[in-house]
Amino acid sequence: MRTQLPVAIAFLSGFIMVIAFFVPESNLENFSQNLLTFVTIVGGFTLLLGIVSILRANIQVVKKRGKEWGFKLLLILTLLIMSISSFIWGTHEGTVYHWMFQNMQAPMMSTMFSLLAFFIASAAYRAFRARTKEATILLITSVIVMLGRIPLGQFLWSRLPEYTDWIMAYPNLAVQRGIIIGAALGAAAMSLRIILGIERTYMGRG
């Protein structure tokens, strides 16, 4: 029963979604849309699980004064302040939640994202070292593409952007499409395995 019921639900849901893709009957379309809405609702309820998980893991460390317990305490406090303040005063402009989001959370997230520039530089340095024939081709191609995308490239040679566009539009796009077609077929095969109940590994047992 533990595996049969989820398999039956997966089969019915998948089958209905496939039928709704081909049959434009409005009730069927509404039903498939409702199924998708249902996923969002279930996701909302499971948020409670997430909060329980995060509190359980961090409260234990704080209680035992474990490693870096101060950071854990800060996490618990900010979680409580942001959630409680949003319940009491809402999330609109001028509230505690909004101030904390705009002045603390958003700049911290932007900082994390901006670190990507440095990581790209270090990864590119490793990837573009001309140790093999393939790596040398990659290096030459990347130099053409990078120079062709900036004004300096056009200044050095006016036709460089044309070559950049050709590389992006033909060899690069062809490889990307090959990967996408393969991935789409793989996703379809996996979906078929799930709908037919052959693939059960995602349920924990089997």
Added chain:
Amino acid sequence: MFQILKLLQVASLSLFLCICIAYSHPAQAENDTLTAEIASPVDLAVKDTPDDGGGSLTLSWKPSPDDKEKIGDIDGYEIFRASRGDTTLKLITLVPDNTTSFTDTGLDNKEEYIYAIRAKNTPFYSPLDYSNFARPKINWFRTNRTNMLVLLLIFSASVLLYIRSAKGGKSLFIRKLAGLEAVEEAVGRATEMGKPVLFIPGISELDEIQTIAGLSILGRVARITAQYETPLVVPVLYPMALAAAGEVVKGAYLDSGKPDSFKPDMVRYVAGEQFAYVAAVNGIMLREKPAANVYMGAFYAESLLLAETGFAAGAIQIAGTANPEQLPFFIAACDYTLMGEELYAASAYLSKEPLMLGSLKGQDLIKILLVGCIILGVIFEVFQIGNGFFTKLFLEQ
């Protein structure tokens, strides 16, 4: 007496005209201010909108001769609608000039509708052009998706055929996937070093097929960590993935006969935002120093932030994603990378079950079919054979 007769004459003439108009068109437009300063659009036709679930009619007409190619020659076309039994036409929309079709939605499938159209160029209006009566109906199949249905049927048939032949005991050859072969080696290394294994099932919700593929691989990794009693850390971004990953890991530990080694905190919800998640996971990498990092699922801008940190921390790294734009980052920063379909094939590859492997072979057959179609399509289009058959088959439908 003469005046009464004249009044009766006018009244009867008016009545006659009214009857004539009522019989020629069942309804008249609201605020009808007809002038002949602008020519009317002609041949207004109305028919059921194809490939829809009903409640919609599509109108088409030939433009007014005064509506030249230049935009702004006239204001546009006013479209009126009435159902059978209505006494007046109701203005429903004004479409711009150079438009020759309109789809009216939100209609009742049980009603019959008539439409009228006139050109508008303020302050002038053309005479009305009337359509026939039409009723919207439910279509039971989207004919524009026939090619996809055919492909789906062939695909399903080939997968089922190979599954059947695999069930019959036929051995199926599957090429080696180095990334998956390396999983056991990576966990072994972590065990020797006494460090944990970090598994990241992507940053998408459970409705993403890549996340499900990632969870399937997590089951396999968890079985190995259970056997070796190696600590496992699975940080997740979404609570629904938390519940599913928790079940997968718990199931793997039960299957391996090590239920006591399972700790609920192995699977952790660390953040609900993409970059907050990155900060949390990078913190785990730098503090707990896992010896093996496995990234399997849907990744976006955070892929390199995670993989480069893992590289700097000195972990052996195995990644897999179907997002082609993130693959170069993983290839640059990881030891092994599963590309696109390899991620989906992983669960079948690892399980070695004939049923699962059969689906991979079926998938390969369709790939050959598609490659054949691409080659034929190129030949047909380059040499202008077949009157654009392949373009119609794959693009226009």
